[in-house]
Amino acid sequence: MRYLPHTDADRRAMLQAIGVPSIDSLFRDVPEAVRLKQSVDLPPQQGELEVERAIAGFAARNIGTSSAPSFLGAGAYRHHVPAAVDHLIQRGEFLTSYTPYQPEVSQGTLQYLFEFQTQVALLTGMDVANASMYDGASATAEAVMMANRVTRRERAVVSGNLHPHYREVVATHARYLGFAVDFLPPDPRANEDLAARIDDKTSCVVVQNPGFFGQVRDYTKLGEACHAKGALLIVVVNEIVSLGAVKPPGEMGADIVAGEGQSLGVALGYGGPYVGLFATRDRFVRQMPGRLCGQTVDADGQRGFVLTLSTREQHIRREKATSNICTNSGLCSLAFTIHLTLLGETGFTRLAALNHAKAAELADRLEKGAGVKVVNDSFFNEFTVSLNGKSAAEVAEKLAAKRILGGVPVSRLYPGRPELADLLLVAATETNTGEDMTALAAALKEAVR
Amino acid sequence: MSNPHGTITGNRGLQLEEKLIFEQGVEGRCGVDLPDPPKVKSRMGGVERRGPIGLPGLSEPQAIRHYTRLSQKNFAIDAGMYPLGSCTMKHNPRLNEKAVRMPGLGDLHPMQPVSTVQGALALIDTLAHWLKTLTGMPAVAMSPAAGAQGELCGVMAIKAAHEAKGDHARKVILVPESAHGTNPATAAACGYAVEAIPANERGRVDLDAFKKELGPHVAGIMITNPNTCGLFENDIVEIGKAVHAAGGYFYCDGANFNAIVGRVRPGDLGIDCMHINLHKTFSTPHGGGGPGSGPVVLSAALAPYAPLPFVVHGPNGFRLVEEAKGEGAKTFGRLKAFHGQMGMFVRALAYMMSHGSDGMRQASEDAVLNANYVQARLGEVMTAPFPGPCMHEALFDDRFLNGSGVSTLDIAKALIDEGFHPMTMYFPLVVHGALLIEPTESETKETLDQFIAVMRGLAERAKKGDADFFHHAPRLTPRRRLDETLAARKPVLRWRPAPTERQAAE
Numbered sequence: 039m040r041y042l043p044h045t046d047a048d049r050r051a052m053l054q055a056i057g058v059p060s061i062d063s064l065f066r067d068v069p070e071a072v073r074l075k076q077s078v079d080l081p082p083q084q085g086e087l088e089v090e091r092a093i094a095g096f097a098a099r100n101i102g103t104s105s106a107p108s109f110l111g112a113g114a115y116r117h118h119v120p121a122a123v124d125h126l127i128q129r130g131e132f133l134t135s136y137t138p139y140q141p142e143v144s145q146g147t148l149q150y151l152f153e154f155q156t157q158v159a160l161l162t163g164m165d166v167a168n169a170s171m172y173d174g175a176s177a178t179a180e181a182v183m184m185a186n187r188v189t190r191r192e193r194a195v196v197s198g199n200l201h202p203h204y205r206e207v208v209a210t211h212a213r214y215l216g217f218a219v220d221f222l223p224p225d226p227r228a229n230e231d232l233a234a235r236i237d238d239k240t241s242c243v244v245v246q247n248p249g250f251f252g253q254v255r256d257y258t259k260l261g262e263a264c265h266a267k268g269a270l271l272i273v274v275v276n277e278i279v280s281l282g283a284v285k286p287p288g289e290m291g292a293d294i295v296a297g298e299g300q301s302l303g304v305a306l307g308y309g310g311p312y313v314g315l316f317a318t319r320d321r322f323v324r325q326m327p328g329r330l331c332g333q334t335v336d337a338d339g340q341r342g343f344v345l346t347l348s349t350r351e352q353h354i355r356r357e358k359a360t361s362n363i364c365t366n367s368g369l370c371s372l373a374f375t376i377h378l379t380l381l382g383e384t385g386f387t388r389l390a391a392l393n394h395a396k397a398a399e400l401a402d403r404l405e406k407g408a409g410v411k412v413v414n415d416s417f418f419n420e421f422t423v424s425l426n427g428k429s430a431a432e433v434a435e436k437l438a439a440k441r442i443l444g445g446v447p448v449s450r451l452y453p454g455r456p457e458l459a460d461l462l463l464v465a466a467t468e469t470n471t472g473e474d475m476t477a478l479a480a481a482l483k484e485a486v487r
Numbered sequence: 488m489s490n491p492h493g494t495i496t497g498n499r500g501l502q503l504e505e506k507l508i509f510e511q512g513v514e515g516r517c518g519v520d521l522p523d524p525p526k527v528k529s530r531m532g533g534v535e536r537r538g539p540i541g542l543p544g545l546s547e548p549q550a551i552r553h554y555t556r557l558s559q560k561n562f563a564i565d566a567g568m569y570p571l572g573s574c575t576m577k578h579n580p581r582l583n584e585k586a587v588r589m590p591g592l593g594d595l596h597p598m599q600p601v602s603t604v605q606g607a608l609a610l611i612d613t614l615a616h617w618l619k620t621l622t623g624m625p626a627v628a629m630s631p632a633a634g635a636q637g638e639l640c641g642v643m644a645i646k647a648a649h650e651a652k653g654d655h656a657r658k659v660i661l662v663p664e665s666a667h668g669t670n671p672a673t674a675a676a677c678g679y680a681v682e683a684i685p686a687n688e689r690g691r692v693d694l695d696a697f698k699k700e701l702g703p704h705v706a707g708i709m710i711t712n713p714n715t716c717g718l719f720e721n722d723i724v725e726i727g728k729a730v731h732a733a734g735g736y737f738y739c740d741g742a743n744f745n746a747i748v749g750r751v752r753p754g755d756l757g758i759d760c761m762h763i764n765l766h767k768t769f770s771t772p773h774g775g776g777g778p779g780s781g782p783v784v785l786s787a788a789l790a791p792y793a794p795l796p797f798v799v800h801g802p803n804g805f806r807l808v809e810e811a812k813g814e815g816a817k818t819f820g821r822l823k824a825f826h827g828q829m830g831m832f833v834r835a836l837a838y839m840m841s842h843g844s845d846g847m848r849q850a851s852e853d854a855v856l857n858a859n860y861v862q863a864r865l866g867e868v869m870t871a872p873f874p875g876p877c878m879h880e881a882l883f884d885d886r887f888l889n890g891s892g893v894s895t896l897d898i899a900k901a902l903i904d905e906g907f908h909p910m911t912m913y914f915p916l917v918v919h920g921a922l923l924i925e926p927t928e929s930e931t932k933e934t935l936d937q938f939i940a941v942m943r944g945l946a947e948r949a950k951k952g953d954a955d956f957f958h959h960a961p962r963l964t965p966r967r968r969l970d971e972t973l974a975a976r977k978p979v980l981r982w983r984p985a986p987t988e989r990q991a992a993e
Contacts, residue, residue: 039846041578043931044853052856052932056863056876061852064859064876065750067719072755074848078620083843086582093837096613097591099606101599110596113824120519122551124588130565131558134579136908137776138561141971142964143903146557147775153508156981160541166980172632172778175824203824206795210820214643214677247534256534285534298824307587308607309597309825310632311778323978329776334974337959337967338491346974352635352672353914357681362672364635365766369774376554379508380518382544387536391524398527416532438600446598453810468521 039083101441103306107474108443109400111420111465112250112451113174113201113276114309115301117389118469123303123376127369137329137365141344142336147368148343151331154375161281161378162295163288164317168328169345170371171314171363174276174298175207178244180316180327180361181296182208183215185242185270187325187360188293192217194242195235195269198225199249201276202451208244217241224452226413226422226461228253233263240267242294246274247287251448252417252463254284261291270294277301278315279467280418282390294318302381303373313370324350327361389468393419396466400475404464407479410486413461420465422448425486430462433485442481502965505556509982512543518550560965561775562908568934570861572880572911572923573667573715575745575767577854580841583771583834592833597825601807607829608798608805614836615798618763618782621847622744623754626790628783629797630827634742637762637781638673638709640794640822644760644785645707645736646677647792647819657706657735663692665716665915670709670740679706686917690716690873690882694725701733711740712756713747715915716873717858717880717923727757736760736789744768745927746855746879749848759786765828769835780831791817796826853928854879857935861924864939868946872918879927885920887946892954895920898945900968901960905941 044052049061058064065073084092103116110116127133131146138144138151151169158167171177182194194212196205196219205221212219222230228251232243243264248254261271273287276298287295297315304312316328323330324347332346352359381389397419401412404423413422423445425433430447437444448461466475490497490504497504529535545553562569569576587593595607615627628644631637642660649657660674663684671681685696691714708730712720720726727737739753739761745768747753753761765771765780785793795818796809807826808815842850855878862871862881870886885895899909899922911923926935949957961967 039842039849041580041841042846042849042853042928044856044928048932049853049856052860056856056859058859058876061856064855064878065719066876067721067878068747068751069721069724072724072751074750074752077749077844077848078752080617080620080844081840083846084840086841089582089837089840090586092840093586093592093610093833094589096606096610097589099609100591100595101603102591102594103596103599104590104594108596110598112598114597116594116596120547122518122547126551126554126558128584129555129558130579131561131563132554132775133584133772134564134576135561135775136569136571136574136576136773140562140899140903140909141969142900142961142966143562143908144560144775145965146559146561149505149507149557149560150554152980152982156507156509157542159981169776172636173823173825176632176636176822201824203821206821207823210643210794210822211676213820214646216678254531254534256532281536282540283536284531285536305588305593305830306596307593308595308604308829310823310828311780311830312824313778323980330978330980332974333979334970336969340490340966342966342969344969344971344974346971346978346980349975352668354668355672356668357671357675359668359672359675362635362639362669362676363633364667364669365633365777365779367778368776369772370778372775376550378542379545379550379553380547381542382512382517383540383542384515384517384544385519385521386540386542388521388524389519392521394529394531395524395527398530399525401530414530416530416534418531435600435602438603443596443599443603450598450809 103443106441106443107477109445109464109466109478110443112446112463113298114306115277115465115467116306116469117301117467119303119377120380122380123373126376127373132372138345141342145342148331150372150375152333152343154371155331157375157378158315158317162317163286164295165320166323167317168326169331170366171316171328172367173312173314174296175204177296177314177316178204178274179207179211181272181294182242182244183211184294184325184327185272186217188322189241189268189270191239191241193239194244195220195232195240197232197245198222198230199228199251200244200246200274201250204274224458226251228255232260236263236267236269238267240269242270242272244272244274248277248280248418252414252421254416254418256285257290272296277419279390279393282387283394284418299374303377304370311367311370313367313374325360328363329366392468396468396470400466403475403479404482408482410482419467420463423462423464425460425462427460428486429459433462436485437481440481442477444478444482503556505553507982508543508545508553512545514544516544516546518545518547567906568930568938569908570910570924570926571908572925573742575925575927577770577927578929579770579772580838583837586837587830587833605804610836611798611832612805614832617839618784621748622784623752624784625787626785626793628785628793630794630822631781631783632823632828633779634762634764634781635669636822637783638669639676640783641738641760641762642673642677643819644789644792645738648789649706656703659705661700661705661708663710665714665917666709666711667715667740667742690718691720692722692726694722698729701729703734705733705735707736707738709738709740711742713743713878716882717877718873719878723756742767743879746851748851749844750851759789760784765831765835770838771831771834778828780828792819794818795821850928857926857928857930860935861926861939865942868943880923880925882918883922884918888949891949891952893949893957895922897957901945901957903961904963907938
């Protein structure tokens with residue numbers, strides 16, 4: 039087996055040095071009745087060529103977004119990732135290192151985490167960000183739990199424009215920790231009145247911007263309403279590229295920003311691993327979940343970086359920790375930070391403008407050319423279209439049969455709600471060409487006829 | 488600027504000093520070429536960004552050099568032996584990296600129609616089959632993002648099962664003091680109180696004392712097996728029977744499953760659930776701290792409560808159950824967006840198929856052999872707290888350093904100068920000054936012999952009273968010991984422009 043270095047002679051010599059006759063003697067603490075006498079019933083070892091062929095066989099049964107016009111969003115977005123990103127994250131010194139608990143031999147990881155934290159703080163307009171979370175959904179749930187700790191209250195208000203998966207994750211944690219959540223109904227036109235739901239028991243209000251259905255809103259007044267009642271405003275951003283064009287949550291008075299960073303550097307990869315973003319105000323730092331990297335000096339007085347404030351974390355605080363989280367999304371945060379470094383201010387704002395322009399063009403072409411109606415009064419790079427009463431799920435299947443990944447039916451995420459059944463989420467990014475849009479408009483026109 | 492190397496640059500040969508990107512950026516530089524956006528009327532509802540973000544501008548070659556230099560400040564499995572106990576730093580095959588990037592896998596969107604992702608669902612189902620077969624368990628929840636989220640999944644399923652029976656009286660989860668910190672943190676995150684399981688002088692659960700802790704108030708137990716001392720819990724079957732007799736469930740922390748793959752099926756031990764760290768046992772890369780992946784195998788009693796979504800076989804191929812009805816009617820809910828860490832599933836399956844049933848059994852045996860070899864060869868100069876063979880990791884305490892003025896931490900830092908990553912230190916908490924060494928199956932006998940020679944040399948030097956040497960280690964690293972107290976007392980968690988520069992600009 040190519041990964042295992044020992045020869046039989048090595049094994050014999052080592053058993054002799056240990057002073058036991060066979061490997062079985064090293065497993066003597068395993069009760070006799072549960073020792074497997076032979077290998078389990080699975081195929082035997084295979085060479086690299088055979089395994090590669092087998093995995094390629096799985097891949098061949100899928101339609102990838104790079105081989106078909108794709109307009110899928112709903113919390114995961116296809117962007118062009120510069121070749122340098124994937125090259126750099128595969129350097130073994132990044133790929134095969136552990137959590138930087140030994141800072142003397144981990145300055146590479148620690149410095150990029152410090153830069154990542156700074157970039158996330160700048161994008162969101164917040165004071166401080168952590169070293170990443172699992173994904174946007176779990177970051178959102180952690181944000182709600184943090185708001186409960188900060189305010190010592192146990193009632194959250196969640197917008198009908200928050201991604202349904204994120205809502206479900208919040209609901210799961212609420213059930214187990216016993217806090218209350220006021221979930222507003224799905225709100226495709228963003229008409230909900232969140233301020234009216236806030237009272238002096240509210241710990242936080244959770245909104246998403248751009249919303250799940252695509253609308254862009256200024257939540258400054260909502261933030262003021264929250265603060266007047268002692269509640270926190272949590273803003274979720276799951277298309278991080280939007281922050282190159284849209285007013286950042288920090289300028290709206292957000293207290294916590296939870297986000298999904300997949301759009302920068304991270305492959306779509308059928309949904310994971312992605313990279314959760316988490317930012318807040320300086321005064322709440324000690325209530326934050328997740329790893330934090332901080333600056334310090336070494337014994338020679340040189341600048342260096344370490345993981346810090348770990349007295350919040352499970353390996354020190356155990357059952358009193360701010361979260362049970364152990365890992366971050368290290369390698370995905372590296373991909374994120376490299377992509378954003380390559381873009382810089384110029385590239386990132388241009389990328390955002392390009393995305394908005396593509397989406398605006400697509401919205402026009404679908405309304406004029408496909409006879410569908412754009413529901414939104416505002417959007418960044420994703421919007422909702424209404425299919426004249428046709429089932430969006432069926433339309434998506436018809437498009438897929440023509441090898442067009444035309445959009446995400448809202449009913450997939452909000453099943454059992456007839457009023458949402460004809461809504462399709464459509465996203466456009468810099469990767470979509472004019473030909474893609476022509477193909478979608480034509481196919482959609484036929485499907486909704 | 489003065490520097491410890493006496494060079495003009497502060498560089499030290501191939502070790503290059505590297506400023507932050509924010510200290511290098513120049514306005515107008517950019518590492519990507521994008522077309523001019525067509526002029527369109529904004530449809531962002533008047534909520535546009537007004538001011539600059541403050542991101543630095545670097546060209547592509549600058550960015551590549553930056554991250555290359557940073558990478559050279561990291562230790563890695565690719566560079567040398569990384570004997571971190573409990574973390575399982577084994578070889579990360581590059582085939583797995585190639586596999587995950589294949590078109591048709593790396594470019595799949597999670598919300599594509601299931602008719603267009605039958606291969607992806609088949610891959611998840613195949614990996615699930617391998618995990619169920621290796622553990623001897625009937626079901627597996629694939630979606631948890633990491634081991635700690637897998638723990639949440641298991642304990643949430645336990646609570647859901649009790650509640651489904653109308654039993655709301657069980658408020659306690661029993662956890663040994665030697666457990667990973669995630670275990671008590673998880674129990675607390677599910678609304679449980681945590682009580683300790685007593686240990687015996689052999690580093691294992693004290694069966695008789697444990698039975699006295701059980702009762703109608705106990706929802707379940709969380710036990711790591713092999714445990715965090717690197718020992719197999721030889722009363723594990725009786726422990727499982729006792730907790731079931733008391734009406735509780737058995738959560739097994741599978742962090743150390745790599746010691747027994749192909750030799751023992753946890754399902755035969757009477758467990759109800761166990762998370763599997765794909766980044767440990769099945770070698771998905773640790774990536775500097777993540778991402779992980781933590782599928783949870785479930786007994787028949789807990790399987791109905793599995794989180795959404797999951798893959799099922801349908802008449803026209805595979806389906807995804809994404810809502811709380813039908814097969815998902817009893818689900819406890821959802822833990823993350825979409826379907827799980829697919830990128831890790833591909834890598835883990837490639838790893839498992841490469842090893843095969845025979846290779847995985849051999850890998851476990853070699854891991855155990857290597858740890859016992861280290862334990863045996865270091866036993867004369869270091870002190871082991873518990874007698875007998877270990878499993879995949881060798882545990883020592885700091886009695887061998889008594890009176891030397893040298894601590895476990897000092898030994899670890901001196902090891903860095905010798906070109907090895909330190910072992911896990913001060914964990915498990917039940918052993919004083921613990922040094923937990925996990926060589927893994929990836930190391931050759933020659934590397935182990937060199938490591939052993941270094942450890943013997945350091946132990947002897949410490950015993951001779953050369954404490955000063957140790958207190959100043961490491962000397963040869965990109966940075967020497969860092970002031971962690973300063974970092975925590977005055978947290979600097981992001982870069983900001985230096986005030987002097989800003990004032991000068993104004």
